[in-house]
Amino acid sequence: MSSFKKYNAKDFEEYIKNIKILRKVNKIQIHHTYSPSYKQFTGDNHNALQEGMRNCHIKTNGWSDIAQHFTIFPDGIIMSGRSLEMVPAGIKGANTGAIAIECVGNFDRGADTMTKEQKDAIVSVLKALLKKFSLSPKESIIYHAWWTSSGKSLGDYKKGESCKTCPGTNFFGGNTKKAFTENLLPLLDKAVPALKSVDKINDIVWELINAGVVTDGKLWLSKCEEDINVYHLCKKMANYLRGTL
């Protein structure tokens, strides 16, 4: 019997929210499986493909378990893999503190075209993980192609130097840092809404009331309206309290 668990995006979010992980997580690795690719996915063989990968990783590669923590299939189904308490066997030089995600498919240019279901699931999984571990997508998400095979960080895909093209030269528009920044990152930034600084009098006073600095909102609204110096002082304090100063 398979020990792998299947989730849709909503169940996954719930599962991640409630789980306790003792090891420190500070990065999320993204991979494509390359093989199996879309050709091997029949729509109902999630378990067989996952078992196949585990067998290959244990018997052929000599690893202790399947390499990745999660596999995302073309139909948007997410499947658990190795224990989250174990570091993945994903990127030499970047496994400590990592959670590894494998996207089933070959996303090199000219190969598989990613389905909308899989795209949405990848975004949902990343959002849930970023939220769970309070990570910034820009700093924590890494592509396999940004490392050499000896485990040196290149910071980008460099043809001839990178260990692989993984997660594919057409993964969300490409495997370069630029492609990540332009295509995937904007979909994730909304996960952790950036705090905006306040400049409207109503918002400023609301912030001060919330923090218990003032109690009489009406009084401070009129003070801010009447005296530009008071407005600037209150604005400064409100943004300091908000963490946007």
Ligand SMILES: [Zn+2]
């Ligand atoms: Zn990879």
